[in-house]
Amino acid sequence: MIAQLVKSAADQGVYLYAKEGALHFDLTVAEFPAALKQDIIANKAEIIAFLSHAQSAGSESQGPQPGEYPDGCVLSYTQQRFWLLEQMQSGQSQYNMPVALNVEGALELTLVEKVLSTIVARHQILRTVYREQDDEVRQHVLQDSEFTLSFVDLSDSEGEQQQAQLSQCLLEEAQRPFDLTRQLSIRGQYLKLHGAGHAQQGVLLLTLHHIASDGWSMDVLINEFVTLYRAYSAQQVNPLPELALQYADFAVWQRDKMQGGEFEKQLTYWQQALEDAPLTHSLPTQHHRPEVKQTRGAHVTTSLPAYVAQQLELVARQAQLSPFMLMHAVLGVVISRHSNQSDIVIGTPVANRADEGLSPLIGCFVNTLALRLNTCHSTLAEYLDHVRQVHMNAQVNQDVPFEQLIDALNLPRTSSYTPLVQIMLTTNDKFTDGADESSLLNLPDLRLSPLQGSHPAIKFDMEIALNISDKHIETTWNYDVALFDAEFVEQLSEHFNNALISLADMTAQTRSTLPLNRLSILGDKLESYLIDGLNNNAADYPVDQCIHEVFEQQAMQTPEQIAVKFGSKQLTYRELNERANQLAHFLTREYQVTPDSFIGLCVERSLEMIIGTLAILKAGAAYVPLDPAYPRQRVTYMMENSGVKIILSTHFIIEQLDLTDYHSICIDGLGNAQVVQTFVDYPTYNPSELVKGLTSSNLAYAIYTSGSTGKPKGVLLEHKGIVNIAFNHRHYLKVDGQSKVLHFASMSFDAGTWEYVMALLSGATLVIADSVQRLSPESITQLLHSEAITHVLLPPAFLAMMEFRDDLALKALAVGGEACDQEVVEQWGGTYRMVNAYGPTEISICATWAELRPGQKVTIGKPLKNTSAFVLDSNQALLSPGVVGELYISGVGLARGYHQLPEQTAERFVSNPYFDGHNKCVTETLYKTGDLVRYLPDGELEYLGRIDQQVKIRGFRIEISEIEGLLSECLDVDAAVVTVATSATGAKHLVAYVQLSNQTAVNSASGHENINDSQAAIQRIKTELADRLPDYMVPGMFVPVSQWPLTSNGKIDKRALPEPDMTAVEGEYIAPETNSEKRLVIIWAQLLHLQESEISTSANFFALGGHSLLVSKLVRAVTSDPELQLQQIDMQDIFTAQSLAQLAQHIDLLRMQQLNAQAADSICDQDLVEDGEI
Template sequence: MIAQLVKSAADQGVYLYAKEGALHFDLTVSEFPATLKQDIIANKAEIIAFLSHAEGTSGNAQGPQPGHYPDGCVLSYTQQRFWLLEQMQSGQSQYNMPVALNVEGALELTLVEKVLSTIVTRHQILRTVYREQDDAVRQHVLPEHDFTLGFVDLSDSQGEQQQAQLSQCLLEEAQRPFDLTQQLSIRGQYVKLQGTGHDQRGVLLLTLHHIASDGWSMDVLINEFVTLYRAFAADQVNPLPELELQYADFAVWQKDRMQGGEFEKQLTFWQQTLEDAPLTHSLPTQHHRPEVKQTQGAHVTATLPAYVAQQLGAVAKQAQLSPFMLMHAVLGVVLSRHSNQSDIVIGTPVANRADEALSPLIGCFVNTLALRLDTRHNTLEAYLAHVRQVHMNAQVNQDVPFEQLIDALNLPRTSSYTPLVQIMLTTNDKFTDGNDESALMALPDVSLSPLEGSHPAIKFDLEIALNISDNQVETIWNYDVALFDAEFVEQLSEHFNNALIALADMSPQTRRALPLNRLSILGDKLESYLINGLNNNSADYPVDKCIHEVFEEQALQTPDQLAIKFGNKQLTYRELNERANQLAHFLIREYQVTPDTFIGLCVERSLEMIIGTLAILKAGAAYVPLDPAYPRQRVTYMMENSGVKIILSTHFIIEQLDLTDYHSICIDGLGNEQVVQTFVDYSTHNPRELVAGLTSSNLAYAIYTSGSTGKPKGVLLEHKGIVNIAFNHRHYLKVDGQSKVLHFASMSFDAGTWEYVMALLSGATLVIADSVQRLSPESIGQLLHSEAITHVLLPPAFLAMMEFRDDLALKALAVGGEACDQEVVEQWGGAYRMVNAYGPTEISICATWAELRPGQKVTIGKPLKNTSAFVLDSNLALLSPGVVGELYISGVGLARGYHQLAEQTAERFVSNPYFDGHNKCVTETLYKTGDLVRYLPDGELEYLGRIDQQVKIRGFRIEISEIEGLLADCLDVDAAVVTVATSATGAKHLVAYVQLNNKNAKNSVSGHENINDDKAVIQRIKTELADKLPDYMVPGMFVPVSQWPLTSNGKIDKRALPEPDLAAVEGEYIAPETHSEQRLVAIWAQLLHLQESEISTSANFFALGGHSLLVSKLVRAITSDPELQLQQIDMQDIFTAQSLAQLAQHIDLLRMQQLNAQAADSICDQDLVEDGEI
């Protein structure tokens, strides 16, 4: 602590002061103590900020003054906070502060009791109780007290039995709650373990409540205990100087001081600094956050060796940071990489004892500073400068009490976590004053030492304690076991140390130039595993060949094998190849097409569709599929944007689209004998020798996908990526000459290319579904059966609407294009081999795939051969397994980019920082998919939704896919889609569209039902979600859907979902109906100074202006209301209820329980009278 260091310097004759931003000193001793000098240099920046702040505030107001408070006095802001927490979590020990000391030697227990009694008398705060009066809580000092030391004798036990009894004894004592209304805030207990006199061994446990103590106070307590014990053992009087002030003086002074202009200036700083800060951290928790904060903690400890500690001191000095600042900076990076969040808020305590008269006091002075870091800086040097400025600003503005800041920010309160700060970073730096610390603990004939292994209750989600010295850096990670597993915290600890070691080993030149995303936290082994181990899947596929060349080789091998079939029409490989050759020769001779020339293909589903596709490729050009079912405006845009001059089509379509400005070539009849008459003069031989300069790096096609600007964008794909996917089909999906592949998708989607290359580059038969069949799940089911299809790719939403049948010949049922629900896998995955094919258009259709099996988690698996996948944060830093990040893909199938969209291409196709030329799967460019994923322990990827589905509502970051997944797990839900709707006021709301678990719904007419028809079911779903999710993640509106609207490609069309009525969840006044609602409206109106007509039953107490100080008043108003007749309600209930209506329902429930209990007591009393026992 900086204040402690400044005081320690003064005690040693070194007086520090700041002048014009520099640190100066005056000496009253002959020379500057060497160790002190090192401490000052290491913390120079923070000392300057501390002294500047002290100088800026010293002249503005008088310090605390001694006073007398016979009627009690106000609570300090920190006391208010702990009082409120105590009421919310009554009966818990979360804010107990136990300290256990090993005792060896002749400890006199009567002296111990006398010493502690003296300390209680000396420090009024330890004999202060808290009472509610006049709608407020005030603290009262008990004029007398009777402190008694507890005693437990375990000396009859030995070994492991004694150790177990000791642990249980210490745990029970440490967790025993205080009654702050009438008990002292300190208690002591001695546990005797062995012997008497000099052979005595035991444990002394002192427990204080945080409302009366802090870390500094514990040092004061131990120092005074040792000093008094020594004096009393020598029959001396109390040697401690009289205290100038008591804690109550500070509380009164603080309340008065908070009214000044300096305070308002500091408060404004924090309001601006923390505006729109995340309300909770985004670290992945291994367990759902409980409704009420739990207190059971555990810890992980790690130590870095002396050479690292020494090097880090030098690193900090070069960066003009204190060692603590440097550790904070590294922790920010580690938390950012584990949460994929660049906005990191970490709390740290400050002593808040600027006035020297406060130094010897026991009491809770500590204040929490919320330090907000931004990890989006490009370089390490810039980031460290940012961290330094964050600390400087925080030191200068450290006087605003954390509790008052939370109220000023109007942050929501909950019993589940601390607002704004759930992660705390502390340092246990001990600044030397030249004395041996072990000597400070020595008593006459007695040795005291801290008991190792004792662990207090956890107050936050994660508490990181640093012990920094010249010889080592020790980190203690205390964590809430209700949220985190030891394995995860051990990983955090390991990665923190990895980063520190990396910094220590780095040269100054490297540190100055290092991109922040290249600061390694993973260690060489894990980093190598993520880059190469998970991407070690290269294969010697003929990716130097073009699509049509592989097809031609296949046609030569199996000329008489059936190649394509459409209805009653079909062609062999020889026939298909020859007719495509004739059309290709025509294009080459008549239009002199060259590689990378675009040719439009606008035909209905037919044999001609495939002939035209192959002909364009054989001519050396690239095809642009134009679906004639698309709106005319969209087709026109695609033709104009791509710059096609030649379009293959049919008579009917040519007339409909008015293609007079294009070279339109009618290919009607190419699927039958008319080809002889149409292109009789053109060769049936492969035109390979006529196409100069064509390689597998030339374009094969351009697929137009939806664009963020509202206009579709053309994705440019090359031959080699498609050849790679075809050979992946051969080896992974076992496609061969006996296979029959269904062509289901439109050629305007990349799945249309997947399907024809799957068949025709592996010798299989391609069966084309017609335009009517592909719109009907029933018809597709019949086609799969009648044609004995072995391989098919379908959208999961379409498959979900198909009636299951177990008489199909399927050898591979692939799903893709959208996330697959578990229910679909349960229905189909047991009977057939089911494969989840994931991949954006930009990676040649498919990038990863996974086997899907009933009862197993749905994943997107691992990369295909010659493809690599990376899970990265927004700065392209590698993320650990289990951490959610964005999926980036590289490999042979990567698209060239977007047609005529250089800016968007540069945005989505980025330089790969992990390319080194050694791994064929890891290419120079990465594609930024926009998909959120994480690695599972087995190395498979789990898909978690789109990054644009990661929304922020009321300050909380929300993963929509998590809500959708839990909805799908509900027994009443078949499938669910969650969207974010924005109201007229600009507020965002979660809307859940649910297909309820009604087996007849799949065959019903498309549409949606009124939400009131399924009110009971929806309420059941809400209740189930509320047990698993925090309230802010439970959708405010549910819309039942009997059948999903689908796009032309069989995916769920979210734009066609019914519009939600947001008036039902926002802004609409709902009048009170029940008696409890009416009484609550009256009570709220009085407390909040509102008209009753302004309070809707859907309103939230805190949203209307309620704050922490009003909660206790609200509880008293409810329990004292003669009409509600409720004897007790917990503060926690106020925070849990999200609306007045919910609170009224809870009050009705409590009153019912109260009446039942009274009735039971009455019956019991009557039974006793009848039995003659009274």
């Protein structure tokens, strides 16, 4: 685009040049054309970079020189790439470049043929063929070649029938492949639509192969066609000036130029700029990526009006950007927010015709620049500065051929997507280039116009074409239908336009300070729906009451109702309240407890556990649960970190943990029928009058959770959040005085608080499972039955191990703490009401919940009352439904933060950019959960895993939860966990732990047959995954497990999983065994200049240094090897094979097929001889 603008300026008498970083010009006309001046101002930065680079390059070496090449000449790097693609995808047409023109008037076909013959004779590249010789491909110009225009008569049909025939003809012609070894790289066809009796009308279709053409070339082609047709129709001679250069001159010059120091300097820049860049984009695809890249495309086109276009030109100028830079910046944001990825690589073509002599040539000069944007900038202004710098650097270093860059980066090769760049952005690439079409295409008695809707095959995953003018901004989104649906692309287009309109309507002052995450792409309606519509769940509840105050009210209402039961012991609400009051009075009188102070609670599971909890709250303090089953060192750290001075415990635990440095209060026997002597003299009434200054905003407890530093961190929770949970229990889970709630979890986990408040703040009975029962699925099942439990919360992994019974009294079976497998829902959800309770400790236990039903997707549902949820990207920008992002939560249950950890608190508890005070559920602070979710169409949230489950292996970003989800769908798998293991060499590998559906398959103790069954099952699983996942997402190692190790809270303990044997994936040397493997080792060693002993059969050709040039040599070496005896192998097979062993297996298969075909032919020939036919 910039080269075209500089050339257009020269054509209009304005000669531009750069000097000391500034733009200067000389005029050969009287006045600077106004429209040209505006274009130059809008693209000033890019023009300076382009001219500076061209002048620098020009000073280092001279440009292309004309030459003669009787023996053919080398290919340019772009030609080399297209030749390689042709060999890989023989018979494909995605690199055809068709242009269809509506013709109104009598087109003289003989004249058209003469015009196109002149153009073919004029541009040698159009009559160039490609031949392999001496281990390389060279281009040869055909001296005697004829151009023939084909003719199709559709005038006998009319209306829809004719349109259908026309569309079919255009499609067939556009998809007809070229034979680059013998055919011209251009062909033409005229389709006659109307003749006599109608105004003559038809369609002229010209198709070129990309190896001989690019967008600029199409301009040249059409311009020369019009010029020659006008001249020939007026009986004039060819008016076009003779070409000083041919494309082959450029190819030779480019190869020579790439040997210089300037090239090495530029290559170094790109290697650094693209280091560790994502290998593929992260846009969600609606279909699994095929193993081989498909070419069928579709498109979505939108347009913005003149006022937006004109305003955006002003915005770009104020930001010192070209309009294209601005559009690129906005596209980067849109893609980032739809992929939850801040590292965005988008390709864009550059003309690569800096030398003046290349401008009039047809040929593929275009080079692809991989522009890498980082959307992690705090403000829009900073981001636009970053975009400008990316473009300036790219312009200065634009000479490195994309093909050379791919080889230098040594990127993995695959046939399923294009390397490095899968999204392309182009601008004004139509052959009219915004010019007045009527003046360009009008011929004597003829009118030519582009045929709308004629599109070439899709070369990339997505190609966005911009047509920018002061009249409109037209955007065409071409997309691969094998990956994307129209609805998704329409959404991208809408959000792109929304962002452009938002920028156009924004004041300069706003743009200069706007946080980047507040650049709206969703539009006001959708943004309002995500902020308020999905979080419209404010509800009244006793926000000013503390946990114990609600309990005390319940004790007054139902004093003789059984409150808590443990084994054969039980207490009524009155008894429980009185025992807790006596202990609370003791604490307030003896230790002057104050609000927000901590008291430790270290007791076994018992009635005393609940009495102690309530007593601490009644005394105005916050409890710190200390599980006596924890390692002593961990308990000691929690006591020291929290600063507790008082600990409620038992004689045994006090002695065991040596709590002599603390005020250790023994509460043994508080749950007995008779109150223990220590507390018998203390009042049984509520001590509220003794507790001064306590409100629902004071702390209720501190729960210690695993910390990233290796030490647990204390989460500080207030009363009002827990009271809110209890009232949600009442209304959503229907907990009442007839309910029985199982206390399963340790009090050291927030689920322990969930369970006791569910019961005691709703008038239900709390049944405590003892320490032995809670470790046994069979015992818990029996307890649910014998106690007629109505409400229970269990970890899904524990529930999966329980034997199903259909005679339980359950009214609500809640699961939480970890993701729930579909199999668990299928087993239990058909009989009982299942609820998925999701929530981190930091949001007062539970933030969202969902009904789980068999046959329906497992979700985490919608926020609880007085709670709000937001799905945001890494910049905290709102994401639209369907887009994966991080879940942020706000509401009354939000924790204060982490005890004595201000940095971690600031990292996870962040300011809410969407708080405006009008929605009671949306608080000023958000909790950053680290969980990946997305909104489903019905507004429910789907949990997809942890952000820390996003791993990068061999440059690919991988979602472990996606692999786990697909594993769980395999028939041979009951459940699966995927982890990342690091080998001794530092390489990362995926390891899948699978619980096979046939348990005897993993019981190796019973015999080898079962081991073989297990191996067969794992092989089936690998095959199934390989059909649904790219190779880099298929775990390299599978470990069968008979039973999951569980944490004390019933979750799968990943740290206790068996260590994998890394030697299987370590890449150690594996010697060749079969003849094909041995021959390939020899061939690879010769091509890669390696010792045969360095090449393992597990090695990858490209990982060892192979590149695109060597692929064709490898193919020739394989097919010419006398021992392999293989007649043909496709280049694509080289890219598909992940190892030497796989390639050898494929060669053996091809050879078998070859022998079978030869045998069949021999039998057929013999039959013919016997029948006397020969």
